[in-house]
Amino acid sequence: MSEQRxxxxxVFPVAGLGTRFLPxxxxxxxxxxxxxxxxxxxxxxxxxxxxxxxxFVFVTGRGKGVIEDYFDIQFELEQMLxxxxxxxxxxxxxxxxxxxxxxxxxxxxxxxxLGHAVxxxxxxxxxxxxxxxxxxxxxxSEKSCLKGMVELYDQTGGNVLAVEECDPxxxxxxxxxxxxxxxxxxxxxxTEMVEKPAKGTAxxxxxxxxxxILQPEIFKILExxxxxxxxxxxxxxxxxxxxxxxxxxxxxxxxxxxxxGAKDGFIxxxxxxxxxxxxxxxxxxxxxxxxxxxxx
Numbered sequence: 183m184s185e186q187r188x189x190x191x192x193v194f195p196v197a198g199l200g201t202r203f204l205p206x207x208x209x210x211x212x213x214x215x216x217x218x219x220x221x222x223x224x225x226x227x228x229x230x231x232x233x234x235x236x237x238f239v240f241v242t243g244r245g246k247g248v249i250e251d252y253f254d255i256q257f258e259l260e261q262m263l264x265x266x267x268x269x270x271x272x273x274x275x276x277x278x279x280x281x282x283x284x285x286x287x288x289x290x291x292x293x294x295x296l297g298h299a300v301x302x303x304x305x306x307x308x309x310x311x312x313x314x315x316x317x318x319x320x321x322x323s324e325k326s327c328l329k330g331m332v333e334l335y336d337q338t339g340g341n342v343l344a345v346e347e348c349d350p351x352x353x354x355x356x357x358x359x360x361x362x363x364x365x366x367x368x369x370x371x372x373t374e375m376v377e378k379p380a381k382g383t384a385x386x387x388x389x390x391x392x393x394x395i396l397q398p399e400i401f402k403i404l405e406x407x408x409x410x411x412x413x414x415x416x417x418x419x420x421x422x423x424x425x426x427x428x429x430x431x432x433x434x435x436x437x438x439x440x441x442x443g444a445k446d447g448f449i450x451x452x453x454x455x456x457x458x459x460x461x462x463x464x465x466x467x468x469x470x471x472x473x474x475x476x477x478x
Contacts, residue, residue, distance in 0.1 A: 186339040189332050189395060191306070192235040192313040194226065195299035197243030197290040202443055211246050212443065213317045217451045218459065222442045223249060224278060225320040233328035235313065238285045239306045241299045250287050253280055295414025300396075301404040309398045311335075314417075316392035320451055322458070323437025327393050330368070331433045335395050337366035340429035341421070344393035346439060354381045356389035357418050365431050372430040377411065377418045388432060390418075391439050400424050 200212030207215075213223040227238060242249060256275075263272050290302045300314055313328060321327045327344050335342045345359055358379055362371035374385055394417075403420045421430070438454065441447035453470070456462045 187310055189233070189311055189313055189335060190235065191237040191239055191310065192230040192315055192328075193239045193241060193300055193303045193307065194223070194230075194315055194317050195241045195290075195296055196223065196246060196249055196317050197241055197293060197299055198318075198443075199243075199293065200443070202445070203448075211249055213246075214248055214252065215442070215448065217320065217442065217448070218455050218462065221252065222320060223252075223317050226315050226317050227253075229321065229326045229328050230313065230315055232326045233313070233332045235328075236284060237306075238280060239303045239312075240285065240287045241290050241302050242287055243290050243293065253278075253285050255279065293414075294409070295416055297404050297407060297415035297417040297420050300417055300420075301401060301415070304401040304405075307398065307401075311395060311397050314394040314396060318441055318443030319392035319439055320442055321435070321437050321439050322454060323435070327391075327433075327435045327437065327439075330435065331393060331395055334366045334369045334431060334433045338369060338429070338431045340431060341397055341424065342369070342395040342431050342433055343372065343421075344391050344435045345388040345432045346391045346435050347387050348389050350384070350387045351381075353384035353387050353389065354378055358384045358386060359388050359390065359430075359432055360385035361388055361432065369431045369433050372425070372432050375418060375422055375425065375430075377416070388434070391435060393433075393435075394421075396421070397424070397428060399428065 196211065196213045198212065200207030203212050203215065214221040217225065230238065240249060260272060260275065286306045288302055288306060290299050315328065331342045331344055343359065348356060355378065357375065357377045359375050360373035362373040364370050376385060400420055403423045404415060407415055407420055409415055440451035440454065442451055456466055
């Protein structure tokens with residue numbers, strides 16, 4: 183196994199078609215849909231930056247050029263803001279701009295699954311451990327999910343998956359891990375991984391929530407891996423193969439996760455993050471309470 187090294191790079195698989203959000207995603211990538219006033223992808227990139235990620239690798243597809251444009255300078259807009267002395271807005275834009283050379287974009291020409299998307303980043307990541315963050319999932323917690331994972335990785339090495347608890351009756355909907363002995367601070371050894379187990383057969387109620395730290399040996403596995411569920415190259419299948427020779431640890435994330443690839447999760451994320459904003463909460467708290475009263 184590769185010697186333990188710092189987690190410097192993160193992969194963001196943003197090539198998905200967003201069919202659950204049609205017709206909005208016919209022209210707008212799902213990652214650019216806004217939660218309050220920031221696109222979903224910005225929340226995920228911010229999480230990675232908080233965890234110390236230095237290089238952001240986006241695996242895109244056709245029609246996703248706007249994501250690359252978003253993480254670039256827009257000269258005309260910034261010139262107009264300067265002319266109008268919109269200094270607060272200029273500062274805001276400068277804060278979301280990655281440093282030169284720290285954002286890379288590569289194409290997944292054919293939608294062959296998450297495992298294939300990760301494999302497409304192999305030459306940019308190189309022979310070092312890396313993080314994967316699913317862009318649909320945004321999280322709210324005092325310490326970011328990936329930062330907690332990196333801290334656990336620094337103690338354990340190997341591979342780390344973020345997990346959360348679900349209702350045992352819903353375990354068949356998720357990728358579930360088996361829970362073993364405690365490792366590090368707040369982690370545990372993963373004893374098995376099962377993708378959507380049949381009802382009543384799940385080894386636990388801990389599900390993988392869309393954050394991964396993986397060793398580079400995963401690329402060689404994904405390169406020759408046969409297609410699995412959905413006729414796609416599944417990352418879970420690759421991790422199962424990797425687990426035969428390397429350790430996997432689970433990081434128990436205890437914050438809130440919102441699946442912004444689904445309409446209900448997206449709406450809840452907007453409400454939750456708006457209520458965290460002192461500039462917005464006073465204006466919406468009353469109307470939200472009035473709406474909630476109508477549910478009775």
